[in-house]
Amino acid sequence: MATPTLTRPAPSATTANSLKIRQPRKKLTVGRIAAIAVAAFIAVLWLIPFAWATATAFKTETDAAAPDVTWLPPSGFTPEAFVKVFQDGNIPLWTWNSLYTSAAITAITLVISALVAYALSRIDFKGKKVLMTVIIASIIIPPPVLIIPLFYQMLALNLIDTSWAIILPQVIHPAMVFVLKKFFDQIPRELEEAAVMDGASRLRIFTQIILPLSRPILAAVAIFVFIGAWNNFLWPFIATNDGNLLTLPVGLQTIKSAYGIQYAQNMASALLAALPLIVVFLFFQRQIIKGVATTGLAGT
Template sequence: MANTTLTRSVPRTEPGQVIRQPRKKLTVGKAAAIVVAAVLAVLWLVPFAWATVTAFKSEADASASKVSWIPPSGFTFDAFASVFQAGNIPLWTWNSLYTSAAITLITLVISALIAYALSRIDFKGKKLLMTAIIASIIVPPPVLMIPLFYQMLAFKMIDTPWAIILPQVIHPAMVFVLKRFFDQIPRELEEAAVMDGASRIRIFMQIILPLSRPILAAVAIFVFIGAWNNFLWPFISTNDDSLLTLPVGLQTIKSAYGVQYAQNMASALLAALPLIVVFLFFQRQIIKGISTTGLAGT
């Protein structure tokens, strides 16, 4: 009997011809998800748009009883000018920038090292330490304010940048997230590196960290945003006006003549603008990091 060979027919294409993939059908579940996402987006964007419009109104138009998206007197930068005249916005922004960057960098180093040790190294008390880390995630941060303040006072760090930075570099949740991600990295890569004579720190620096760029970027962005938005701890730990961060400094320029709606919205936009820029530039890393981390539980 002659041997026959079964071959899969492949469509022939001319040079330069593009093969079009069949479109995926839109299911009811996907359509419902799109509708829900659109509704949530509108619910978030409408207040943000209203705050932006109010920031560019005059105080008379912003305080008027009649609600209007287009102010009768036209748009103006008076609210922003009042904020810049009443406070040292560039200095406060710089303080927030370098303290948030320092917190992010130190947090990444500490969290990554702890997570790697919990993921790859067996030692006594490992399970107890992991339990303590998970339990500390549910502790409300305000509970730790008084102990941390006395600790900084004992170290004579009050009214220094380190009083703002050091208490914010420990993030148990980030340790847990990184540990779950490191657990997914194949151990065969490390075993091959050990056979080649690589040390533990070299494996961590040249194998683990390069493979963990998406989650490290996501963690860095979340930590930076949290540090930038933190108001309570910088407010408690500093009294020097030259050390005020932007959220704290903006609260010191409130008017004594009642609520200034346009000025308040302008202050809120100035505080949120850097975070919006960070999200626009790194949204792919955020989404990729979150989706990659979610695989650990599957």
């Protein structure tokens, strides 16, 4: 079945959900065959870097550095490079660092963004318009512009070379506030009225009615923020120097100097670093694609 999963009816902030799924026309025409051929060609092209890295990683160092560039090495394939990387590398440590910092960033972002988005969507309070305008305007601030003052701030707070320095500045996502607010706007108010009659507090309405209805968008935002945090290079690179705190992307940057020119080991490290998100993607492909598609247009 080729049902496009992207348009499965789901409440979404940026894509209207009333539209119908367009079933692909099944006729095999010359045009369609050509399209499939081109699509396949691009797909192969796009898979080559993975394949070449994998082939290299399973070679001996001698074969990898041999002047005869070949897919099938003369001494055969061996997991040697992976074993080596695991023995003297820090990949498990870096993976753990990435995992807990990204999880913390995602959790804090979700909580604070959903709270403020709820206020912007449902509560009438003085200064709301100004707040909304300021948040929207801040979307255009590119993080690299802030590296110097943020570094200085972390110096002043004595947080350089701590996990907090990685986490704290990464939890502000104005665009995600906007995405959540638009979603909350679409939730029918009638659902809350009964609770209001019962005298439920705002916080209770928020946690017991709004949040459960917002699972898809919360998941989408979480996925988007997590991927961003997991792969962020520039800020963790600036905020940490201590080898015990490096995240995966930053740690990986140091292997070139530590190993010298060990091509097989370099590729083995790169693949091991790539593995966690790729595996997660294989399992949660639909959610991830939907998440990126719904939040993506709101900006990064």
